[in-house]
């Protein structure tokens with residue numbers, strides 16, 4: 221802007237911001253300061269802001285590359301077994317020698333001579349955690365369903381997570397060797413969630429497999445390859461490599477060991493790389509059998525030695541021209557991340573919708589719905605979908621019964637969604653993660669309120685509303701049933717304080733089982749007016765005698781919240 225630092229500082233001070241010359245301003249402050257001097261600010265996205273890793277490739281330089289596959293599914297349906305079988309089967313084909321190591325990813329050759337790369341951290345949590353960090357690695361998801369079991373909650377979740385990411389799905393019906401296996405039942409159950417497999421005239425490929433005997437696994441890989449062909453996956457091997465960090469650790473003998481999945485270009489021994497806030501020169505590379513490699517092309521997983529620290533899974537890694545440039549950028553990133561750990565990135569909230577509508581950048585509202593019973597989840601999801609307007613589309617990314625979990629919060633973070641809970645609560649860890657990630661979790665006990673609030677937000681007119689604010693929490697440690705009085709819960713107040721007038725909710729396994737008022741609040745035998753955090757007390761609840769050990773009693777107040785749009 222061609223103004224002196226002192227002038228900038230003066231403007232900041234006038235706005236009540238006490239800044240120093242070394243301080244970074246946030247986007248909002250920058251806009252205001254620039255405006256003072258008659259400038260408009262245009263923000264580039266974080267990636268554009270740094271170095272250009274998206275060098276345009278000439279179409280003629282692009283060559284087909286192997287697909288990158290993640291395996292997801294319900295607990296014990298055979299994700300790990302399938303990954304292990306595929307890995308070991310490829311060793312048997314004459315490549316034996318090295319001992320297979322779990323380095324986070326591996327690639328195999330199919331019988332038809334094509335390569336497929338697998339991410340070796342099964343499960344949708346890992347998949348979505350990467351996505352939440354901005355890394356898009358997976359091309360295709362294999363959803364494993366045990367044919368002797370059923371489509372389970374985590375099967376549904378995995379499908380939702382893959383779909384939210386726009387990643388095509390291939391179904392593997394596993395454990396087909398077992399006497400109780402019934403793949404027809406699985407097809408039926410999948411169809412109920414709109415996943416119609418090809419055998420039933422749908423678009424989803426599926427394959428019966430056994431991770432124990434290997435039956436059907438070659439066919440499964442061929443189907444994955446077919447799916448990959450439709451995606452026309454290409455990359456330019458003839459450029460500086462860019463990839464994603466899959467995992468990293470400190471090895472006593474070898475220093476920092478980083479598993480990298482090269483996505484484009486070719487990574488070579490001797491290259492200088494920048495990986496998140498770390499850098500280094502590639503000293504050596506090995507594949508998942510410990511075999512030394514001189515170079516690694518697109519879709520190849522390699523273990524890299526030579527970095528100065530351990531980047532996080534999902535960090536981007538890229539080749540730099542000079543070590544000096546890499547070091548400077550690494551230092552800059554370390555400083556930025558220190559500063560940014562205080563701020564968090566802005567995810568969508570209901571209150572934020574009005575602002576985004578006003579600047580015309582709001583086209584889709586992504587929602588995750590959790591509820592206490594199937595009926596209410598369906599009713600709520602249907603009504604929310606109907607709120608779509610020509611301007612703003614409502615997408616239900618995922619819906620399900622049960623407490624709001626960490627995996628829900630991760631999905632919200634990866635897909636910029638809000639979470640709506642009906643008569644359910646977030647688990648402790650989910651609440652913490654949501655705080656960190658700044659995810660808007662809205663809890664309702666009346667469907668009508670949920671729909672109205674979202675509707676108002678979408679019309680850009682969230683009126684002042686009454687919001688419930690949790691003011692106290694207690695754990696039920698013991699329950700006494702006293703004739704004529706009913707049940708009294710012996711509790712420990714773990715947060716805030718309860719008074720006799722505090723409204724309460726009983727939460728069991730994340731689901732609200734009762735809402736109402738306290739009828740008695742006691743310390744030992746005496747009635748008291750207040751009990752604070754860290755104290756034990758007895759609580760009984762008006763008209764509710766089903767208190768159980770392990771329940772949580774949540775105290776809340778209704779506060780009028782003024783919306784500022």
Ligand SMILES: Nc1nc2c(ncn2[C@@H]2O[C@H](COP(=O)(O)OP(=O)(O)OP(=O)(O)O)[C@@H](O)[C@H]2O)c(=O)[nH]1
Pocket residue numbers: 293294295296297298299300301302342394395396397398429430431432433
């Ligand atoms: N008979 C039979 N058993 C299988 C098959 N696949 C997996 N199993 C068994 O099922 C159990 C669970 O398999 P895992 O591979 O650990 O399942 P997973 O989905 O990775 O489980 P988590 O890692 O706990 O989520 C193990 O005891 C396996 O031996 C199969 O095709 N046939």
